[in-house]
Amino acid sequence: MSGYKCHFCAECDGYGCLGELPGMGGVFQSANFISNCSAWQKYYSDTLCDDVLPPIRLAPITGGVENVGYGDEAAFYFDLIEACAEAGFLLSIGDGYPDAKIQGGLAALQRYGKTGAVFIKPYPNPRIFERIDWVRSSADLVGIDIDSYNIVTMRNLVQLEQKDAQSLKEIQRYAQKPFAIKGIFLPENVELVKELRPDVAVISNHGGRIETRRGSTADFLAEYGSTLRKFAGEVWVDGGLRSRMDIVTAKRLGAAQVMIGRPCITALLKDKAQGVRALYRRLTVG
Numbered sequence: 001m002s003g004y005k006c007h008f009c010a011e012c013d014g015y016g017c018l019g020e021l022p023g024m025g026g027v028f029q030s031a032n033f034i035s036n037c038s039a040w041q042k043y044y045s046d047t048l049c050d051d052v053l054p055p056i057r058l059a060p061i062t063g064g065v066e067n068v069g070y071g072d073e074a075a076f077y078f079d080l081i082e083a084c085a086e087a088g089f090l091l092s093i094g095d096g097y098p099d100a101k102i103q104g105g106l107a108a109l110q111r112y113g114k115t116g117a118v119f120i121k122p123y124p125n126p127r128i129f130e131r132i133d134w135v136r137s138s139a140d141l142v143g144i145d146i147d148s149y150n151i152v153t154m155r156n157l158v159q160l161e162q163k164d165a166q167s168l169k170e171i172q173r174y175a176q177k178p179f180a181i182k183g184i185f186l187p188e189n190v191e192l193v194k195e196l197r198p199d200v201a202v203i204s205n206h207g208g209r210i211e212t213r214r215g216s217t218a219d220f221l222a223e224y225g226s227t228l229r230k231f232a233g234e235v236w237v238d239g240g241l242r243s244r245m246d247i248v249t250a251k252r253l254g255a256a257q258v259m260i261g262r263p264c265i266t267a268l269l270k271d272k273a274q275g276v277r278a279l280y281r282r283l284t285v286g
Contacts, residue, residue, distance in 0.1 A: 004069040004269050012242060012262055013037040014208065022066040024262060026208030032215065033208030036240030039216035043249045053284055054251045058084045059207075059238050059261035060094030060119040060145075060182075062101040068265055074104045081108035081116075083268055083276040088284070091116030092259065095131065095145065097157050102131060109138040117141040119182050121148045122163050129174050141200065142175040144168060146192075147183025150210040165195040172198065180236070185212055190224050194231045201232035207239060207261055216240065218253070225254030244286040 005023040009016035014034035017025035026033035064076025077093070085091060093105030093116055102120070109116055118139040120131050132142055146168075149160045161167070163181075172179040180200035184193060193201045203217050203225075217239035228235045237250050238259035250258050260283070267275035 003071075005067060006069070006262075006266050006269055008266060008270055012266060021209065022063070024067065024265070027211050028208075028214065030208060032205050032212070033240070035214070035216040036205070036208055036218070037242060038240070039218035040240060040242075040246040040249050043218060043222060043253060044245060045249070045252065052251075053244070053247055054255055055090050055257045056088075056247065056280070056283060057090035057117065057236075057257055057259045058092050058264055059259035060092040060105075060117070061261055061265065062094040062096040062105070068269070073100060074107065077104040077108040078111060079272070080264065080268055081105070081114065082112055083273040084264055085112055085114050086273060087277045087280040089260070089264070089276075089280060090257070092119060093117075093135075094119050095121045097154055102134070106135050106138055114138075115140045117143060117180065119143040119145050119180070121145050121154070121158075122161050124159060124161060125167060125170055125174075128171055132171075132175050132177075136177070139177055141178040141180055142171075143180030143182045143200065143202065144171060145182050145206075146189070147185060147204065147206055147210055147212060150212055151206075165192055168192075168196050168198075172196070178233075183210075184224075184228065185215070185217070185220055187224075190227060193228055197231050199233040201228045201235050202259070203228075203235065203237040203239075203255075204259075205239060218250070221250065221253045221255060229254055241283075244283055247283060 007016040014030040019025050019029045064070040064073045070076040095102040118135045149162050178199040182202035184201050184203045185205045234256035236257040237255040267279040
């Protein structure tokens, strides 16, 4: 497994890759990554074990070469999408710079005859419209990664915008698909959801990889989940979900779906498709 940037820790809790960016770590010496993983346990309940799980979706992931250590970006998407679809995960693809990142994810969906949620960076709207046209036939949902504005390295390479409700409504109308905003992690994001009323509001801090306030997605879901459900069709969450109990807890706190990122990558790197199948069984059966 030489060359991969994952350290294959016994527990993926943020401590093994402290601050490794590019790589699998997070900002602030992985503080939010660590908080995401540990916070779910605060909300455990002995009565949760038999609850029906919400759908589990692969989180939108790019950067197979620079962050994961894969030899080829396109091969990373093909391998990840194929393994996750076969295992039972719902699918997502992400966006990035250069355009080959979203195009690679799209090609993987098309190769295997799948659809997925497509999350696009907050470019100026004409560029977003272009991307929606690329993915329309393979997208079962279109979302905007509003928190990606805080990825400083990317913001310096391409023009990203802090989106307001008016701009997002234009995208929502153009998409003609179920519409999501991802990156709900600040109180002002909740106000944006109230004004926009999207189909899906995704609580996320980008796996602790963006510069934002300190905290966990579990705590944010616990505090704001009930409010968000009043103004969005569904609430989804990602960040630090590592077990069946974490996922059941997320459902009890109001999440209609959860998204899983790093564990899918680690499973693929370590044991290929077999590893991803084993991960899905562990998350769903325990």
